[in-house]
Amino acid sequence: MSESFRLKQGGLINRNKKISFKFNGKKYFGYEGDTLASALIANGVHLVGRSFKYHRPRGFFGAGVDEPYAIVQMNRNNEVDPNVRATEQELFEGLEAKSVNCWPNVDFDIGAINNFLNKFFPAGFYYKTFMWPKSFWYKFYEPIIRKAAGFGAASIKRDKERYEHKYEYCDLLIAGSGPSGLASAYAAAQNGAKVILAEDKSRFGGSLLTSEVTIGNQSGKEWSEKIISELKSMPNVTVKNRSQVFGYYDHNMLVMSERVSDHLPRTEKYIPKQRLWYIRAKQVIISSGSIERPLVFGNNDVPGVMLSSAAKEYLKVYGVLVGKKPIIFTNNDSGYETAIEFKKNGVDPIILDTRKEANSEIIKEAKELNINIKFSYVVAAAKGYKKVNSANIAKISDDKKSITNIENIKCDCICVSGFWTPTIHLASQSGNKTKFNEEIDAFIPSQSKQKETTLGAANGVFTLEETLNSSFKKGSELSKEITNKENKVSVPTVVEKKSSNHDKFWCVPLPEGKNYKRFLDFQNDVTVSDIQLALREGYRSIEHVKRYTTLGMATDQGRTSNLNGLQLVSDIENKVVPQVGHTTFRPPYSPVSIGAIVGREIGKHSKPTRKSPMHYWHEKNNAVFVDAGVWLRPRYYKQGNENLFEASKREAKNVRQNVGVCDVTTLGKIDIKGPDAAELLNRVYTNAWLKLPVGKARYGVMLREDGIVMDDGTTTRISENHYHMTTTTAQAANVLSHLEYYLQLVWPELNVNVVSSTEQWAGAAIAGPKSREVLQKLFPDLDVSSEGLPFMGYIEGNLFGINAKIFRISFSGELAYEINVESDNGNFMWEKIMDIGKEFNIQPYGTEALSTLRIEMGHVAGSELDGRTIPYDNSLEGLVSKKKDFIGKRSLSKSAYLEEDRQKVVGVVPLDKKTSIPEGSYIVKDAKAKLPNPKLGHVSASCWSVEYDNPFSLAIIKDGKNMIGQKLFAMSPLKNKTIPVEIVSSHYVDPKGERVRS
Amino acid sequence: MLHIKCPHCGLRSQNEFSYGGDATVKRPALNKEISNQEWDNFVYLRKSPRGKHLELWQHISGCRQWIKIERDTLTHEIFKTLKGNEEL
Numbered sequence A: 001m002s003e004s005f006r007l008k009q010g011g012l013i014n015r016n017k018k019i020s021f022k023f024n025g026k027k028y029f030g031y032e033g034d035t036l037a038s039a040l041i042a043n044g045v046h047l048v049g050r051s052f053k054y055h056r057p058r059g060f061f062g063a064g065v066d067e068p069y070a071i072v073q074m075n076r077n078n079e080v081d082p083n084v085r086a087t088e089q090e091l092f093e094g095l096e097a098k099s100v101n102c103w104p105n106v107d108f109d110i111g112a113i114n115n116f117l118n119k120f121f122p123a124g125f126y127y128k129t130f131m132w133p134k135s136f137w138y139k140f141y142e143p144i145i146r147k148a149a150g151f152g153a154a155s156i157k158r159d160k161e162r163y164e165h166k167y168e169y170c171d172l173l174i175a176g177s178g179p180s181g182l183a184s185a186y187a188a189a190q191n192g193a194k195v196i197l198a199e200d201k202s203r204f205g206g207s208l209l210t211s212e213v214t215i216g217n218q219s220g221k222e223w224s225e226k227i228i229s230e231l232k233s234m235p236n237v238t239v240k241n242r243s244q245v246f247g248y249y250d251h252n253m254l255v256m257s258e259r260v261s262d263h264l265p266r267t268e269k270y271i272p273k274q275r276l277w278y279i280r281a282k283q284v285i286i287s288s289g290s291i292e293r294p295l296v297f298g299n300n301d302v303p304g305v306m307l308s309s310a311a312k313e314y315l316k317v318y319g320v321l322v323g324k325k326p327i328i329f330t331n332n333d334s335g336y337e338t339a340i341e342f343k344k345n346g347v348d349p350i351i352l353d354t355r356k357e358a359n360s361e362i363i364k365e366a367k368e369l370n371i372n373i374k375f376s377y378v379v380a381a382a383k384g385y386k387k388v389n390s391a392n393i394a395k396i397s398d399d400k401k402s403i404t405n406i407e408n409i410k411c412d413c414i415c416v417s418g419f420w421t422p423t424i425h426l427a428s429q430s431g432n433k434t435k436f437n438e439e440i441d442a443f444i445p446s447q448s449k450q451k452e453t454t455l456g457a458a459n460g461v462f463t464l465e466e467t468l469n470s471s472f473k474k475g476s477e478l479s480k481e482i483t484n485k486e487n488k489v490s491v492p493t494v495v496e497k498k499s500s501n502h503d504k505f506w507c508v509p510l511p512e513g514k515n516y517k518r519f520l521d522f523q524n525d526v527t528v529s530d531i532q533l534a535l536r537e538g539y540r541s542i543e544h545v546k547r548y549t550t551l552g553m554a555t556d557q558g559r560t561s562n563l564n565g566l567q568l569v570s571d572i573e574n575k576v577v578p579q580v581g582h583t584t585f586r587p588p589y590s591p592v593s594i595g596a597i598v599g600r601e602i603g604k605h606s607k608p609t610r611k612s613p614m615h616y617w618h619e620k621n622n623a624v625f626v627d628a629g630v631w632l633r634p635r636y637y638k639q640g641n642e643n644l645f646e647a648s649k650r651e652a653k654n655v656r657q658n659v660g661v662c663d664v665t666t667l668g669k670i671d672i673k674g675p676d677a678a679e680l681l682n683r684v685y686t687n688a689w690l691k692l693p694v695g696k697a698r699y700g701v702m703l704r705e706d707g708i709v710m711d712d713g714t715t716t717r718i719s720e721n722h723y724h725m726t727t728t729t730a731q732a733a734n735v736l737s738h739l740e741y742y743l744q745l746v747w748p749e750l751n752v753n754v755v756s757s758t759e760q761w762a763g764a765a766i767a768g769p770k771s772r773e774v775l776q777k778l779f780p781d782l783d784v785s786s787e788g789l790p791f792m793g794y795i796e797g798n799l800f801g802i803n804a805k806i807f808r809i810s811f812s813g814e815l816a817y818e819i820n821v822e823s824d825n826g827n828f829m830w831e832k833i834m835d836i837g838k839e840f841n842i843q844p845y846g847t848e849a850l851s852t853l854r855i856e857m858g859h860v861a862g863s864e865l866d867g868r869t870i871p872y873d874n875s876l877e878g879l880v881s882k883k884k885d886f887i888g889k890r891s892l893s894k895s896a897y898l899e900e901d902r903q904k905v906v907g908v909v910p911l912d913k914k915t916s917i918p919e920g921s922y923i924v925k926d927a928k929a930k931l932p933n934p935k936l937g938h939v940s941a942s943c944w945s946v947e948y949d950n951p952f953s954l955a956i957i958k959d960g961k962n963m964i965g966q967k968l969f970a971m972s973p974l975k976n977k978t979i980p981v982e983i984v985s986s987h988y989v990d991p992k993g994e995r996v997r998s
Numbered sequence B: 001m002l003h004i005k006c007p008h009c010g011l012r013s014q015n016e017f018s019y020g021g022d023a024t025v026k027r028p029a030l031n032k033e034i035s036n037q038e039w040d041n042f043v044y045l046r047k048s049p050r051g052k053h054l055e056l057w058q059h060i061s062g063c064r065q066w067i068k069i070e071r072d073t074l075t076h077e078i079f080k081t082l083k084g085n086e087e088l
């Protein structure tokens, strides 16, 4: 198709670079510098989508972020990008896009039947219709609505694109590069302030790109180019285009999304597709401009009806005619500028001005150009289905209540201008209490809550001269306060045409006997009658009207609909707009892709991976890893075709029979020093610590103040005032914070220092009956006999030239030792252990075997210390001192904690000695009892006992101490299993603990 | 995201800190006989004021000090930050 709507010359596009692209499968051409929208309009394509509710044909309404309709599905470099605004998507070679919200295609859309069934789609339709019967919602209504409504389809593939986050600090963040943004940035930059100037579009300059003004001796556009190039050359200024400041958060933090590569055919390597900037600014200048307000009339959503400012932008920036027979429908002078632009390019427009009369320089110019101007005229209704082909125009009475002299005239576009709405979203997000300005019939910012200033059109200032004056001044003032420097800049003289007052009129009355749809919210299909209905039904608060009708709730946040909606409500209610008030603006100002929000924190990058110094040895030896907190730990070491079950059984058995070695580097370690260290431990742990001798370790349990077990572990007295504490892998960080809390805030008089030493030490646990022989060979000079190194003893040794700490502690219930060396020597230690242990049949064991060993010994761990259990529940009451006070002790005397039938940990064995009991199963008395079957407790951990070669589990059940010997049932509704079980002691193996002391 | 002035490190973003609850709660002294009610008040009962609130934060990714912040729970305005041993 040829570009029949492209002007022979003009615009800011690069006519030397032709670009081919596809829309809905059809091939077109455009130019470098086009948006998808401008290129489609140049090709005469106006039908781009279907509306949300009625599936009416929709075209282009705006030329940028204000666009409510032209949302397309992009296919870029084999990645799908749903819900892209065609007015913002820059054209690149090979671009492919298609319409959304229509099926089977945009020309023939089955959903359009909704348009003819519209009696069934009144305001609040979803709330009313689909409330009954309730069960129908999930099965019937919801799936169908989902399919018929909605926008683009997200890809179900993983997004291969790269997104980044960036943190930045600056003196001034300036959102918007129109005249106010440029002037304030320039003045601030001259004072040496660190400035970030953000522009949403690809081109800087905002309204200066399309307005007929002179600044100094340059056109507005030339002046903006000069300022931008100067700013770019300054080291204290960052200038960013394609960057939308979309959110204003607490303490002057703003978030900006930069579309780094969306305008390119593909994202280059090491470059992100989009970048999210978190900017903490000392001062913020909001120079986000204003958006033209539509006029409301019958069928004002037909493709070809669009904002007059958009029509002007397509002409001046892209050299594109939105029509060749335009009607300009306006209540102010802005429409005339568009008309003049048409006329200058050889197209005859007709202006319908709602005002009875008006005079200004611009109107005079239009008259001199012989443009047909009809005062007191309106468009009553647009005609045409997929494209406007004519309009019913009419004379409007002076009181604006009735229309007469309806006639039909041919046209191919209707450009509407209902005056300007300042873009106050960022100011409102910052907490600014906005106020209504009667003069411009719109809200503008007033009292700032945070450090923000709104300038120019966003502040309701619509003359360039005043905008530049105030912006140079504000930019200079704000920056001077920060930098204490002042370099005066002279404000250039401005030549601009003066405007006359706008008409306070937005909604054309319906012609007698007609029931045209008059749209307020173009994206959510909210019409005048929807608002009327909501008010008739008793909704008064604008927040309620909004939610009931969905006015302003679409992805465009009501940029073109809010004020007309408010005007309508206030007209019907006989209130003034400020009494009605506007709804709350919330971030994001415009949609942000999920990828950008997530950034690089995906997959493996979502959290750091910690690896022990022996990690690569494990890898080489076929370890299968498991996430343990932020650590990767070997779960088991695979031999041949072994599965998890077989391997862990082999490993655990080898510990019971010979000797095994386990990487325990991940255990939390805290170094504790100071004369009051023992006193601290005595207050933190439930048992007594004041008499622990040097060279001895002790097992301890610590509670929260509410009596719940927080963590357990062994702590060793290394020297007089030096202790080495271990915590569980998962609780390491919490325990450190816990100790710091008490030392800093509660007992600052204690002279103790604590510091994490988890990563400073590599640890290996050597466990099994032959572990002493291995240890002896590792440290031939040491006396490691039961007398030389008794249970819970500690010595230091020399491991082939490196220092080692040796603790005789056990988690497996076997004779066992833990060796710690400096992390850098971890691998050396490990290889030595494997080498020397070979003759004793040493094997490495992973977390699965570790679990098996601790479960059959009845050692409680994370699954029992689950934040709901007290020492008694874990059979740790023997470790609770009666003599001294400690953290959480007072809570243990709560009556609930002292009940006779309090829950307690027990062992569970299936009667058939074969069926493994799923973790999480309920323990019940009667498997056939009526539901809900009262549960006695739950199975916390399960293993295959290598000692007895049958399944064994731990459970925490009510009255556990009296349940030993009972025959009960373990039920897992999830796995649909009911297993008859016997309750036994939790200490299934070696209940007297003889092995660890051997 | 809040911008918190750590009395030890200066202005830092909220994501370096972790919240620690009401700073006006005082732990009863060790070994002191107290009623169930007093203990429950200490362990469980917290005010949830709309407005000024003196609270504890720990600068976990910084100096690791527990600090006190006087913050407005409604507007998030921070009026004052104090060292752990300082009183308002």
Ligand SMILES: [Zn+2]
Pocket (backbone or CB within 6 Å): B006, B007, B008, B009, B010, B059, B062, B063, B064, B065
């Ligand atoms: Zn700090």
